[in-house]
Amino acid sequence: MPSDGFNPALLPAGLADLLPPDAAREAALVEAMLAVFGSHGYERVKPPLIEFEEGLLAGSGAAVAEQTFRLMDPVSQRMMGLRADMTPQVARLAATRLRGVERPLRLSYSGQVLRVRGTQIAPERQLPQAGIELIGADSPVADAEVAIVGVEALARVGVEGVALDITLPAMSPALLDAAGLAGEERAALARALDRKDEAAVRALAERAGPPAVFLPGLLAAAGPADAALRALDAVALPPAARAIADNAAAVIAAIRAVMPALRITLDPVEFRGLRYHTGVAYTVYGPGRTGELARGGRYMSGEEPATGLTVYPDAVLRAAPRLAEPARVLVPVGADPAAAAALRARGFVTVAALGAGDSAASQRCTHVLRDGEAVADPASSGAAAPFQTGADGAPSFTGAGSALSGKD
Template sequence: MDTDRDLLPEGLEDRLPAAAAAAARVTRALIDVMDSHGFDRVQPPSIEFEKSMASRMAGVQPRRMFRFVDPASLRTLALRSDITVQVGRIAATGLSAAPRPLRLCYAGQVLTIKGDGLDPTRERLQVGAELIGSDSVTAAGELVAMAIEALRAAGASGISVDFTLPDLVDTLAGVDGNGALPLDADKIEAVRRELDAKDAGGLVAAGGEAYLPLLTAIGPFATAIERLAAIDAGGALSTRIAALRQIAARLGTAARLTLDPSERHGFEYQSWLGFTIYADGLPGALGRGGSYAILGRAGGDEEPAIGFSLYPDALIDGLAGAEAPRDTLFLPLGHDPEAAARLRAVGWRTVAAVCEGCDPARLGCTHRLEGGEAVPV
């Protein structure tokens, strides 16, 4: 007997009606806010050549992608694990001649070979926006503010933003170890790792004792930015500190702001700025963003960019669980189709009988069409 015929693979699940409806509303709300800010939607395919997705941006991890051979071209294909990379390809090819800065947004499913940490989920909805051609402070402020606005429109509340500086160690170590806090090249990765882990002992053992004060510049933004400014070695971080202050001033009270300048998890390809977004009552991060670079037009020089990716599945699940029953109008056999069309035009949802035994209550209907009008069941 085939007992596992209807099982889904680990980390994959169906969206049933309430969750599917919530997903559609959340996606539409997010995209509508991005569209209102001048971001045009693109829809890249879910499968591409592995080489294209793996080589366009630094830090992309091909080992997380499902890969297989295309029987037509005999080249390796991959299911996308991140739409940001695809948007970069579109910007550098089909939209290479478009004026910069180029504003694009997207929504779609992404898949990975395995989940992240303790979360087994392998398929997620990714909704995001990318501003290509600039990674200025003004652009960063626009993107962070828009992400907050979009999540609020989708139903999230109590939003907080945690800022980081992904290239912090590289900036302080300097080129060839000639920075404000010099490091030998073979120690940089270990110092990055121990700072990310917030391990003071490991940081000292890795040769990064001079970086210990950075572990104190963590917490509420107003306090942490002052601590970071006090640490600033010879002005090496002055421009980044000024940029963070400017972004925070633009956001005002729109979200709770925190700072963790040495955070690296989830920022594989970001450069001078990274940020993570959270919301009250939802587990984990709702999204991440920051500055990065993509291969330029026709494979030329790199183009600066800044953007964010939202993963609203937890928000969708929460909204689906609190879904109120919708008013639904039952249309009996032989009903007046013109009356039904008129009521649908003003917002009614209708369910038509297809047999004598159709029961309005069992079909989830709250009203019944009688005499051309809706009456409670």
């Protein structure tokens, strides 16, 4: 430790190191999901980590302005921002560098974002993101496609049994507009809706009169999509709100046409997520207590309609099954390089000994290269780990590879 007493392992709040093998697992999960995105025609883009704040915070980027770190560029003497979300950057690319490409435009991305503050539930401030944006299409089928591709990508990395929760961020404002509410009366009812305070919503809505009186019933209608849609159908909604409800029904029907077994819930008057969403918004929840894995929804990409989904790889890492890792084989000094290359071609990881003091145990290897083959080393700490064969026939093992993770 330095003489001033500072511990170099100490990091700012909300930032963390990701150690072996979890760093490799997260990278593999991201690549697997991007491969699914690519198979559906979503082409990868890579925007920069930092941009001039005028571009970064324009349009949908204004919704994350308070979460954006800013600094002065010593070269241009202009203010720059570190991205807090990648969707506004993809919107910028679509409106500028890719403006001449035929629509609809399908783009995918991955990268790190940095936010000024975390939350009590999610204190992390540096987050990995991976996602897709479908730009230039305004239809329920487009919204459904993004949700379907996201669920398929999660299934590819082993996350099954997810639930899709759909919210309608424009529904409450449409009813409040139709009721003619403004000022403190509108703000009070909006706060009650955010808190899910049914008694307060009922009292305030009755005072406001039609069509705000529909809000308590819609608040109670949240739950399985079929029941929520029936509750919406039973209400004489004003035209703008009815269009929102009908669009939600069409999105759900399009999703079920492809994924009939997917569990879908609908909350007509709740909204979670970034405030640039203008149509249906959705959150993908993992099985059990794994929490939110992805969020998305409809928004405006500049002057174009768009819909997208952002997946959170750190959450997916916690939800995905821990697969068997490749067996590590110590290659002794002087061993045949061709034999080691042959093992790598079969799926092994080889670790070259750099001196006589390197042992299988010290290098966290379960096997040693002898006579051209990987031989289990009983002196290794991982020798007792179950030896398995992966789906592709490559040898693998579980247990020894997690020695550095600090998590297991």
